[in-house]
Amino acid sequence: MKLKDEKTEVKILKAAKEVFTKHGLYGARMQEIADIAGINKALLHYYFRNKEKLFDAVFEGALKKYFEQMMVIGDTSLPVKDRLFVFVDNMFTFLEEYPMMAIFILKEVTLNQDVFKQKIKQIKSNQPFLIDVLQDAMDKKEIKSFDPFVFMINLQSLCAYPFIAGPIYKNMFISHGYEWGNTHDNIEKIKDSVKEFITFKFQ
Amino acid sequence: MKLKDEKTEVKILKAAKEVFTKHGLYGARMQEIADIAGINKALLHYYFRNKEKLFDAVFEGALKKYFEQMMVIGDTSLPVKDRLFVFVDNMFTFLEEYPMMAIFILKEVTLNQDVFKQKIKQIKSNQPFLIDVLQDAMDKKEIKSFDPFVFMINLQSLCAYPFIAGPIYKNMFISHGYEWGNTHDNIEKIKDSVKEFITFKFQ
DNA sequence: GCCAAAATTAACCATTTGGTTAAACTATAA
DNA sequence: TTATAGTTTAACCAAATGGTTAATTTTGGC
Numbered sequence: 030m031k032l033k034d035e036k037t038e039v040k041i042l043k044a045a046k047e048v049f050t051k052h053g054l055y056g057a058r059m060q061e062i063a064d065i066a067g068i069n070k071a072l073l074h075y076y077f078r079n080k081e082k083l084f085d086a087v088f089e090g091a092l093k094k095y096f097e098q099m100m101v102i103g104d105t106s107l108p109v110k111d112r113l114f115v116f117v118d119n120m121f122t123f124l125e126e127y128p129m130m131a132i133f134i135l136k137e138v139t140l141n142q143d144v145f146k147q148k149i150k151q152i153k154s155n156q157p158f159l160i161d162v163l164q165d166a167m168d169k170k171e172i173k174s175f176d177p178f179v180f181m182i183n184l185q186s187l188c189a190y191p192f193i194a195g196p197i198y199k200n201m202f203i204s205h206g207y208e209w210g211n212t213h214d215n216i217e218k219i220k221d222s223v224k225e226f227i228t229f230k231f232q
Numbered sequence: 233m234k235l236k237d238e239k240t241e242v243k244i245l246k247a248a249k250e251v252f253t254k255h256g257l258y259g260a261r262m263q264e265i266a267d268i269a270g271i272n273k274a275l276l277h278y279y280f281r282n283k284e285k286l287f288d289a290v291f292e293g294a295l296k297k298y299f300e301q302m303m304v305i306g307d308t309s310l311p312v313k314d315r316l317f318v319f320v321d322n323m324f325t326f327l328e329e330y331p332m333m334a335i336f337i338l339k340e341v342t343l344n345q346d347v348f349k350q351k352i353k354q355i356k357s358n359q360p361f362l363i364d365v366l367q368d369a370m371d372k373k374e375i376k377s378f379d380p381f382v383f384m385i386n387l388q389s390l391c392a393y394p395f396i397a398g399p400i401y402k403n404m405f406i407s408h409g410y411e412w413g414n415t416h417d418n419i420e421k422i423k424d425s426v427k428e429f430i431t432f433k434f435q
Numbered sequence: 436g437c438c439a440a441a442a443t444t445a446a447c448c449a450t451t452t453g454g455t456t457a458a459a460c461t462a463t464a465a
Numbered sequence: 466t467t468a469t470a471g472t473t474t475a476a477c478c479a480a481a482t483g484g485t486t487a488a489t490t491t492t493g494g495c
């Protein structure tokens with residue numbers, strides 16, 4: 030894909046997003062970005078001083094959004110269970126909007142932990158952390174006691190993985206002669222199953 | 233980690249697995265692999281002609297193994313629930329051994345679906361598909377009735393995602409001042425929670 | 436002990452890669 | 466028109482990297 034008739038900066042950002050998404054921070058080549066943008070490599074460094082700066086510019090905000098969903102929405106007037114239901118709804122809304130971003134971020138963080146450690150630290154939120162909300166509810170005997178860390182991981186697993194692994198399921202089910210698409214219907218089914226899981230843990 | 237007193241080929245494979253797992257195919261450096269293996273870089277090329285060959289050697293069969301996890305072990309003498317427990321054990325064993333494999337496969341499949349469609353088809357197994365096993369058990373009224381697709385996705389989500397998102401959790405928990413100590417201990421906790429989920433669905 | 440084959444190494448090599456430089460081109464305001 | 470600031474390019478550069486070569490050491494059968 031060659032890009033023309035656009036402001037250079039936009040061309041670069043689009044090309045960079047394409048290449049970074051495909052190959053990651055390490056695998057991406059500045060030359061390929063320049064080629065796709067249809068410009069000279071030096072121009073990349075003119076607009077964005079270096080590779081990492083360009084990377085940051087491309088994914089500015091994406092990381093933040095991704096990690097913000099790990100915070101619980103703070104309507105403390107509602108029971109914890111209802112707040113978690115809202116949390117799940119938000120999670121699915123986010124993931125339906127950015128299914129590619131999720132896997133990209135996960136891969137980048139996995140492969141390049143030291144770099145991302147700092148970027149994650151920079152993300153600040155005034156929302157309470159899910160762990161704390163759960164622990165608090167347990168202390169007040171509002172809910173049954175269980176390991177909040179494990180629960181949080183379970184919950185996010187149930188929400189996120191279906192999107193990340195979507196293509197695998199699609200291929201696998203099809204090649205086994207089953208009917209299954211990433212239709213909104215199926216997503217709703219999965220969402221319900223997550224809420225069922227919450228209800229089970231809270232019973 | 234320096235490796236000594238082992239057959240060179242084994243040393244190389246162990247070191248390569250460590251480095252590939254940490255940095256991926258692109259990010260891995262042959263020099264680092266050589267250093268960890270405690271040998272000369274040229275020796276890598278003596279045993280494995282080039283980087284990709286070495287990568288293939290390290291992850292030879294891993295893909296096959298991964299997809300075989302999706303088949304239920306065919307010991308039909310056991311109850312379905314026990315077979316699922318074995319399935320979960322196998323899944324965790326595999327993922328602990330190749331934590332980077334899951335995300336690697338996910339990314340590859342997402343990126344290049346047609347290529348993987350064939351690879352998945354090539355992986356032939358005479359093992360029954362999890363969906364079928366569940367449907368069969370439901371038909372025989374051995375277990376409560378539920379959507380086997382959603383259950384399968386739930387199950388694999390609970391198993392795979394903690395490994396895929398492991399680095400994120402590690403960093404996030406640490407940066408929030410939480411204790412998330414010994415990794416294997418926590419993995420066992422999560423594994424138990426998956427089995428608890430199975431028990432819940434089968435009750 | 437001798438010798439050939441296998442294993443191992445140090446020193447290189449060619450290419451790639453992120454990044455720089457200085458010159459050239461372009462728009463635009465005075 | 467021309468001075469100026471902003472934009473774009475070709476040509477480089479140094480470092481890193483995957484890979485090679487030729488020589489040296491080790492091994493094992495005779």
